Amino acid sequence: SQQGEEDPQALSIQEGENATMNCSYKTSINNLQWYRQNSGRGLVHLILIRSNEREKHSGRLRVTLDTSKKSSSLLITASRAADTASYFCATPDRGTGRRALTFGSGTRLQVQP
Amino acid sequence: EAGVTQFPSHSVIEKGQTVTLRCDPISGHDNLYWYRRVMGKEIKFLLHFVKESKQDESGMPNNRFLAERTGGTYSTLKVQPAELEDSGVYFCASSLQGAETGELFFGEGSRLTVL
Numbered sequence: 001s002q003q004g005e006e007d008p009q010a011l012s013i014q015e016g017e018n019a020t021m022n023c024s025y026k027t028s029i030n031n032l033q034w035y036r037q038n039s040g041r042g043l044v045h046l047i048l049i050r051s052n053e054r055e056k057h058s059g060r061l062r063v064t065l066d067t068s069k070k071s072s073s074l075l076i077t078a079s080r081a082a083d084t085a086s087y088f089c090a091t092p093d094r095g096t097g098r099r100a101l102t103f104g105s106g107t108r109l110q111v112q113p
Numbered sequence: 114e115a116g117v118t119q120f121p122s123h124s125v126i127e128k129g130q131t132v133t134l135r136c137d138p139i140s141g142h143d144n145l146y147w148y149r150r151v152m153g154k155e156i157k158f159l160l161h162f163v164k165e166s167k168q169d170e171s172g173m174p175n176n177r178f179l180a181e182r183t184g185g186t187y188s189t190l191k192v193q194p195a196e197l198e199d200s201g202v203y204f205c206a207s208s209l210q211g212a213e214t215g216e217l218f219f220g221e222g223s224r225l226t227v228l
Contacts, residue, residue: 030213042117042204042219043156088156092212098169100146101212103156 005104006089012110019076021107023089024069030092032065032072033101037086046074046087081113115139117220119205125226131193134223138187138207144168145188146208146217147180151201159203162188163211195227 007022025032031050035043049056049065049072056063062075076083086108090101118137126132138145147159159178160170164185173180177196182188192199202224206217 042221045216105155
């Protein structure tokens with residue numbers, strides 16, 4: 001399986017609700033990043049959390065990192081229709097020495113107005 | 114400041130033909146990456162340049178794919194001859210510091226359809 005695996009694969013919520021997406025990874029990391037992709041567009045960086053951090057906030061986004069469980073979560077509070085997109089976690093794969101990011105399949109978030 | 118630009122945005126070719134995708138990274142970014150997403154699956158790493166040198170090309174699927182970055186500026190990814198399974202969206206990204214310390218900046222992608 002992949003270095004970064006997002007869960008769930010798809011999520012549908014109503015505007016105003018919170019959305020939580022999870023990510024698991026396998027090897028040791030020095031940071032974990034979350035990206036968003038709107039349909040037909042490129043990926044946009046949302047937030048980076050370092051391995052010595054447990055939680056980070058950016059606007060309506062809250063990211064947690066649990067290195068003991070090799071997992072991270074992305075919480076979007078008070079969701080809006082414009083948050084509809086695919087969300088990916090990504091990590092530099094220290095296990096392979098790769099200096100690029102390894103992505104998973106993403107979580108497709110649909111926010112109903 | 115201009116972002117990462119990719120050309121063409123969409124290419125439709127016949128099996129056996131050749132296609133060349135181009136990526137212009139953000140000026141000053143030494144790191145340039147190519148990724149591919151096929152059929153809504155995971156975004157797969159293809160290769161990584163540092164300036165004009167191939168740092169890691171372990172993700173290149175086979176020898177039908179050739180990437181270059183002459184002069185350490187723009188990069189091209191050529192597929193020759195194209196096969197049906199090459200269809201997908203090819204993303205280019207660049208970064209100043211590298212993925213171990215910073216974010217990647219992505220282009221809008223080049224959608225390749227092989228018929």
